[in-house]
Amino acid sequence: MRKERIRDYRHVSWDWNGTLLNDTWLCLECLNAVAAQGGYPPIDLPRYRAVYGFPVQSIYEALNMPTDPESFRISSIAYMDAYESRRSECGLHAGAKEILDRLHAAQIPQSIFSAYPQDFLEAIVREYQLGHFFGQLSGNDSIFTNSKAHRARAHFSSLGVSFDDILYCGDTTHDAEVAQSLGIDCVLVASGHQARERLEPLGVKVVADFAELIRLF
Ligand SMILES: [Mg+2]
Incomplete structure (x- = not known):
């Protein structure tokens, strides 16, 4: 994170599976x-x-x-x-709802950039009654890939703010690599699909869980 606090960014984009959703x-x-x-x-x-x-x-x-x-x-x-x-x-990770609420209260726009298929993503966000938090829900068009690289520029360009003002929050090496490829700041939560030891060498901020992430708010 180049900025000191999460609230210093003008947009926070989230990965879904493993990051917000405890799946x-x-x-x-x-x-x-x-x-x-x-x-x-x-x-x-x-x-x-x-x-x-x-x-x-x-x-x-x-x-x-x-x-x-x-x-x-x-x-x-x-x-x-x-x-x-x-x-x-599945439920959201403990503390995830709190940070969504805090960002929402601070009027910092949020979005989801996920490898989950688009129609499933829209349905599950509705099911968990989280739709009001997110301006954009960006998912894949296929169940056969977990790559986001081919959609990253389109998603982040659609947010209407400079890449310098966006924070992407994920749980995997791929999330960090996709953000880094565009010069977008990334923070990884090590309570998802990959072990912390794999996230540490990437040169991005790594937190153990949402309790630690909220302390950066
Ligand atoms: Mg994930």
Whole structure:
């Protein structure tokens, strides 16, 4: 963070899965369910947080599952079906709502820049009754990628403020790399899909959780 406080930025953009939404546990359960269907043994949470990343095929590789295009397509659909049927079991991370509220009260605009498919993103934000916090909800057009790089410039350019005045808050190395590629400040919360040790070397601010993030407000 180049600015001292979060409230010094003129726009805060959020990653959704793993950052605001506490869904790492569900993603792991769904992944293990897909693995079990193919006869592959499960992985535990530390292993998941050690291997999760971009591209998403790397996770299947870590489970020794096939990643040829057809196998990947079938696994992705099974995974998404499992996830979607249980997505309402997740909640926001502790403290996430508080910082959304504080930014809203300070009239600092917020948006979501996510790799979650656009229609699912719109539906879940509605379901969690958070729509009033966000001016833009930007999701992917496919369930088969977790990359955001191809959409980053379009999303951040649409916010109507200089890139210097935007803070992007995520939970993965990919989030930091996408922000850094545009010169946008990034803060990572290490309570999501990747272990803190993977986030530390990136040269961006890393916080343990929302309690620590709120102290930067
Ligand atoms: Mg995420």
